[in-house]
Amino acid sequence: MNNIKRVQLQPIPLKQVKISGGFWSKYAKLIKEVTIPYQWEVLNDRVPGVPLSHAIKNFRIAAGEMEGEFAGMVFQDSDVYKWLEAVSYSLAVYPDPELEKIADEVIDLIARAQQSDGYLNTYFIIKEPDKKWTNLRDSHELYCAGHLIEAAVAYYEATGKKKLLDVACRFADHIDSIFGPEPGKKRGYPGHEEIELALVKLYRVTGEEKYLRLSKYFIDERGEKPLYFEIEAKARGDEWDEQWASYFQVHLPVREQTSAEGHAVRAAYLYSGMVDVAVETGDESLIQACKKLWDNITTKRMYITGGIGSSSFGEAFTFDFDLPNDTVYAETCAAIGLVFFAHRMLQIDPDRRYADVMERALYNSVISGMSLDGKKYFYVNPLEVWPEACEKNKVKAHVKYTRQPWFKCACCPPNLARLLASLGKYIYSIRDNELYVHLYVDSEVQTKISENEVKVRQETEYPWDGRIVINILPERELDFTLALRIPGWCKDAKVSVNGEEIDISGIMDKGYAKIKRLWKPGDRIELLLSMTVMRVKANPNVREDEGRVAIQRGPVIYCLEEMDNGPNLNNIVLPKECKFEVKYEKDLLNGVCVIETEAEREDYGSWGEELYKVDVNVSYKPVRIKFIPYFAWANRAPGEMMVWVREK
Amino acid sequence: MNNIKRVQLQPIPLKQVKISGGFWSKYAKLIKEVTIPYQWEVLNDRVPGVPLSHAIKNFRIAAGEMEGEFAGMVFQDSDVYKWLEAVSYSLAVYPDPELEKIADEVIDLIARAQQSDGYLNTYFIIKEPDKKWTNLRDSHELYCAGHLIEAAVAYYEATGKKKLLDVACRFADHIDSIFGPEPGKKRGYPGHEEIELALVKLYRVTGEEKYLRLSKYFIDERGEKPLYFEIEAKARGDEWDEQWASYFQVHLPVREQTSAEGHAVRAAYLYSGMVDVAVETGDESLIQACKKLWDNITTKRMYITGGIGSSSFGEAFTFDFDLPNDTVYAETCAAIGLVFFAHRMLQIDPDRRYADVMERALYNSVISGMSLDGKKYFYVNPLEVWPEACEKNKVKAHVKYTRQPWFKCACCPPNLARLLASLGKYIYSIRDNELYVHLYVDSEVQTKISENEVKVRQETEYPWDGRIVINILPERELDFTLALRIPGWCKDAKVSVNGEEIDISGIMDKGYAKIKRLWKPGDRIELLLSMTVMRVKANPNVREDEGRVAIQRGPVIYCLEEMDNGPNLNNIVLPKECKFEVKYEKDLLNGVCVIETEAEREDYGSWGEELYKVDVNVSYKPVRIKFIPYFAWANRAPGEMMVWVREK
Known part of the structure; x- marks a missing residue:
């Protein structure tokens, strides 16, 4: 086992984690009950007034079961794959035979669209069968393959069903026969990366080393000269414009890239x-x-x-x-x-x-x-x-x-x-006898530490409240380390075990409080993350944010909306010393903490019709302003919004 | 004579005005000695490293005197016409036989490129002779015609030579035979307006009413339904996209337009x-x-x-x-x-x-x-x-x-x-026995008021200095009104005649001080416009400029440049009360007034590597900053520039 792999944490599989209540359970429920069904309707072009997806139809046409033309983006297939992946994760947590039946039918359809050599891309099957693999730069064939693979792995892990995984493997095998460093193969790589991470997932689930090799090849080859995009452009009678290199992250071999480009x-x-x-x-x-x-x-x-x-x-x-x-x-x-x-x-x-x-x-x-x-x-x-x-x-x-x-x-x-x-x-990771808690989410995890079953349950109203109760439920007394992330934004964190406060200053390791002890069933940790309202400044090199401040509480960034504060948010100034009042409003925006304070608003009296005026007397009138969480903006009447507010 | 015409001021022709010294004489000299010759070289593709113009070559090819293809924009001809117009104005003021000879040769060339029916546009003559007048929306044929006419009128007025005017008239006659409300004519109008004002100039110089009628037709027809651009698009088998209507100012008939669009x-x-x-x-x-x-x-x-x-x-x-x-x-x-x-x-x-x-x-x-x-x-x-x-x-x-x-x-x-x-x-206008001075420019004007020759000479270092001396030199004592503009930006203006201050408050008319008297040769007016440094605010609805101020002195807007003030100009704040120091620097930027003051600069100590930080202690350190006139920016080392500066 290599060094990196040895030190690597292992995320805990989805099936072993239940998000039981609180902030994220609302999202889990929403995704399952609303978003996944809604998106299914959209993919089938059954939502009036919504741009036609045509994604499912493309598969029907490719499978020869329907007449018609391809429609949508060249990567339209990936919408179906990503939806299937979402379905898989949902099924892993909330079994749902009806949804699984729909997924099985989609998978059958996908399998029928696959060609005998393993090739699978509805755009090229329907529209340009003789142009396969001739334009990796733009055609998204490998990108779509990556999403197919991710969906297949997720569905297999959720249901144990192999049909989509087999489809994915056949396509991956086909791709492996076309691309690589070996003589006679094309030295290509995707225009839109995605298949690299997908192939590693496929390798992990199948144990087939060729998938890892292929992924490594795509990464190693990227940015090497002569540039494949130039070669394939010439072969098409087209031109490669070097200006676009960084857009595709091929401006340098990947190991030489030091800034995020494109x-x-x-x-x-x-x-x-x-x-x-x-x-x-x-x-x-x-x-x-x-x-x-x-x-x-x-x-x-x-x-x-x-x-x-x-x-x-x-x-x-x-x-x-x-x-x-x-x-x-x-x-x-x-x-x-x-x-x-x-x-x-x-x-x-x-x-x-x-x-x-x-x-x-x-x-x-x-x-x-x-x-x-x-x-x-x-x-x-x-x-x-x-x-x-x-x-x-x-x-x-x-x-x-x-x-x-x-x-x-x-x-x-x-x-x-x-x-x-x-x-x-x-949320969680594990390594040897360390259990890491990365995110504070009301949830329960069931895992094994040194061969012993351990259940850990978080109870929290995070991010609205900084109190997290963690119940440790090993099947029997067990010595292990619980590593609790103390967020970088938190200036004051207190931890107590069974009601007794412990000093975490000596057990901090890269921002994690590592509590090692013999845990007994029913041990109870209380973590208190202080959740003061923070005024955040951007690095002074960010010219746009000079003289401005953003408001953060816990991990949540706040913003002003016109709905609460009237138009022209840029004439609001936040005095250096202002007292913030935090209120949980359960009926607002599905329940959020809002932040109110006394600010000032520029007042020009009656300005009149002039566009520019000399020696204007600006006065400031006090105004109560209200910040809402940034993520929840634009859920009421349309209007102005602003994160970085002027500071006085 | 119609009402509007009766009340209209008449600008004084170029030949009667000499710009003798000061700010604008530098420009007049520069245009004559540098810009006109430089642009001539560019139009002839003789400046290395500059995008090829091909504009003169296009005329040679169109005239059948050279082999080759059209190159450049579809409106490339207009560059030549505008250059000729500039030459004409320069000749009107500074006779220059050598330049006039070059202009005559260009005019001969233009005349040779003109077709027998009067048509003249090198793009269509060379490249698409069968597509003339089929795409008024994009083809700029009427736009180029307008510039030809403007050049022709200017050259005629400057030199008395009619050759280019004849070319212009022949083309205008041709255009008149094609467009108009009469049956059998196309009801078109230009995609890029320009010919409207040009045709009025042509009417004024020739007295030919049809040119005025044609101009009026183009204006009256614009925006009327059915839209000509739609009709001609259909005729080409093309589509008209209504979204583009305002781009071309055809979203409404012109008389119904109330906001500047497109x-x-x-x-x-x-x-x-x-x-x-x-x-x-x-x-x-x-x-x-x-x-x-x-x-x-x-x-x-x-x-x-x-x-x-x-x-x-x-x-x-x-x-x-x-x-x-x-x-x-x-x-x-x-x-x-x-x-x-x-x-x-x-x-x-x-x-x-x-x-x-x-x-x-x-x-x-x-x-x-x-x-x-x-x-x-x-x-x-x-x-x-x-x-x-x-x-x-x-x-x-x-x-x-x-x-x-x-x-x-x-x-x-x-x-x-x-x-x-x-x-x-x-600079000047005249109406009956009123002589208007609109701009303060070191200059001399020779005109007639009530049949009497009058010379008026302004002496001034405006815009760097607010003192303007005006010498009145009628051929004999003459009763007339001198209307001096008191600029809107000027809070304190003093006028004295022959050393005696006069109270202008009673003689102001729409911002002009109207001094009516019996002027004697040698009468001398001194106008003192106070030139304090002004802090200008934008209308609070201009969100971008909230909390910011621009610096103006006289008519000149100022800016900060990185060269004088270091990088990151947005962390400079101008205190509400600051004293501005104005200095004329004769060796800087051809001689300009600069403005210096004590401002403050945000200081974050050593910020470190973080992108965002909480509870940052911003201190302000005093910094002397230097504003230069906006028009002169980017004449030294490249760098940041800013007009609207943050106000503290």
Whole structure:
């Protein structure tokens, strides 16, 4: 076993974790009861007024069971796969024979669409059968294959059924016969990364080393000269424009990349795959590259919400400290990708800085992507919105101020569904006789430590309340370490065991309080994370946020909405000394803590008609303002929104 | 004579005005000695490293004197016409036989390229001879015709030579035979307005009423249903997308338009043409529309620099109060168009508000378009620049932080040349026995008042100094009114005649001090405009400028540059009470007044590596900052620039 693998934490499988109550159980329920059925209807084009998906129809046509043309994006298949993956996670936690029957039927359909050589992509089967594998840069064939594989592994793990896994293996085998370093094979790799991490999942579940080798090959080859995208472009009689190299993360071999570049979702998926391959092959050089890329993202290129990708052009990273709030991209899928990357980094290096970012993205830029009713979505997650500008200044046309029922390019909705349905995977990890608690979620985990069954139950109203009660229920007395993450944002954390406070200062290890003792059934830990309202400043190099402050409480970033504070939020200034009042409002936005304070509002008297005026006397009038959690914005009447508020 | 025409001021012809010294004489000299020769070289593709213009070659090919293909934009001809117009104005003021010879040769070439029916457009002659007049929306045929006409009128007025005027008339006659309301004619109008104002010039110089009728027809027909652009699109087998209507100002008949919409240059040219037609036809309804459009622009859609057009998408107006400083467009040509519009409004309503805007645009967004050496140009005139963002965040890719030697779409450089070469036209107007002074420019004007020759000489270092001495030199004692504009920005103006101060409060009329008396040769007026440094605030609805202030002195808007103030200009805050020190630096930027003051800079101590931090202690350290005139930015080392500075 390689070094990295030896030190690696193991996430606890989804089936062993129950999210029982509190904040995330609402999401689990919503995904199961609303989002998954809603998205199924959309994939079948049965929701009036919503852009036609045509995704299921494409499979029917490809399977020869229906007449018609392919429709949708070239990667339309992936919507079905991601939906199936979400279904799998949901079934793992909440068995549901009816849903499983639908899934089985979809899987049968997918299997029927697969060609005899294992090839499976409805766009190429229907529309351009002679163009397979001729444009890896744009065609998303390997991307869709990756999502098929992820769905197959998830469905197998949830149900034990192998049919989709067999489909995935046949396709993976086919891909393996086409691509690789061996003579006669194409030295290609995907335009949109995704298959790398998927193949490692397939390797882990099947034990087939060729899948790991293929994944490693895709990663090793990426960015090597001569560039495959140039070769294949020439073969098509097309041109490769070197300017696009960083968009695809092929500007350098991956081990030489030190800054996060290009399309943010692709980048995050690639980095996740790099960690996976590193873990399985013991490749320290990949880990080192991932650490550099991680540092670059999280210290220079990440919004306070965990959003990544500053520019609508290429849905891409731009450069250090360029984090515009209003022309922002911060795609929901990119925040999801960041969660994937963070979770993987955390397993190889149990340092809270990874969990902090994972939590930051989850509570903010990820769930801001979905309406509270589970049926409407943001693709772009802005930090400042003036609705009229989104409508009328096309520079901001990509920024919507109301969530949409679906998209022509619908990558985000099923991505949200699969992440939120699998949230149980992100809470705990285990290594030898250490049980890590990364996230505070009202939940119960059943696992084995040194061959002994252990149950651990968290009870908490987190993130609204910082009190977490953890019940330890080993089958018998057991010596092990419970590692509790003390979030980076928390300035004061208290831990008591069975009512007795313990001093954690001596047991902190990379942000985790490591409580090692002989645990008895019924031992009870109480963790108190102080949840003061925090004024957050951005690094002074973030020019957009100079003179501004963001409000955070626990892991939740707050914002102002026009609904609560009137129009023109940019004339509100927050005095240096202000007292924040936190209130839980159970009927507001499905129940959230709001933050109120006395601020000031610029007052110009009656300004009149002039556009510019000299020697204006600005006075400030006191105004009570109300912050709501950022993720819950745009769930009421449309209006302005602002995260970074001017500071006086 | 119609009502409007009766009250209209008459600008004094260029030949009667000499700009003798001071600020604008440097520009006049630069245009003549550097810019016109430089642009001639560019038009002939003789400047290494500059995008090939091919504009002269296109005429050679069209004339059948050279083999080759058309190259450049579909409106490439207009670059030559605008250059010729600039040459004409320069010749009117500074006779130059060598330059006139070059111009004559170009005119001969243009005449040889003209077809026997009068048609003249090198793109269509060379490339698509069978597609003439089939796509008025995009083809710029009428736009180029307009520029040909303007050049022809200017050259005739400067030299008395009729050759180009004849060419223009033949083409105008041809156009008149094709377009109009009469049966059998196409009911078209230009995609890019320009010919409207040009035809009125042609009418004025030739007395041919059909040119006025044609101009009026283009204006009357614009926006009427059924929309011609839809008709011609159908005829081409193409589609008309109604979303584009406002881009072309055809969303409504022009008299019903109340807000400035679409492509800002097109809009400004259209509105200018509307005033011209209104004046000549006595059409009050057009004037009323122009007034509404003027008010909309100047009270809601104009940058403090006089720049118009907030968005790079469509180079267009967006909506009221949307004036982003960093994603801005504010094309140089649009500011020039605003000068045209302002100048025309001023003649029909001698109110300083028109002259104030004309002056605002001239001293700021117009001349910011050209480097101090006359050879490099801005297309876009931003109010805030972070160079790295222009390079790496494609949302700002249209914003350059160094002026360019030329452009593929090179409308701005020759437009600057023709405006600056004709500046003399904008200084004075006359009506009956009133002589208006709109702009304070060191200059001499020779005109006739009630049949008597009068010479008036201004001596001034304006805009650096507010003292203007005006010498009145009538051939004999003469009773007339001298109307001196007291700029809107000026809080304290003093006027003395022959050393004796006069109280102007009783003689103010729409911002002009009207001094009526029996003027004797040698009478001497001294006007003192107080030139304090002003802190300007934007209307609170301009969200981008909330909490910020711009610095203005006289008509000149100031900015901070990185060169003088270090990087990250957004962490500079200007205390409410600060003392400004004005210094004339004769060796800086060709001689400018700079403004210095004690400001404060946010100081975070050593921030470290974190991207976000809680409870940061921001201190402010005093810093001396230096403002330079906005128009002169980007003439030294590249760096950040900012007009709207944070206020403490």
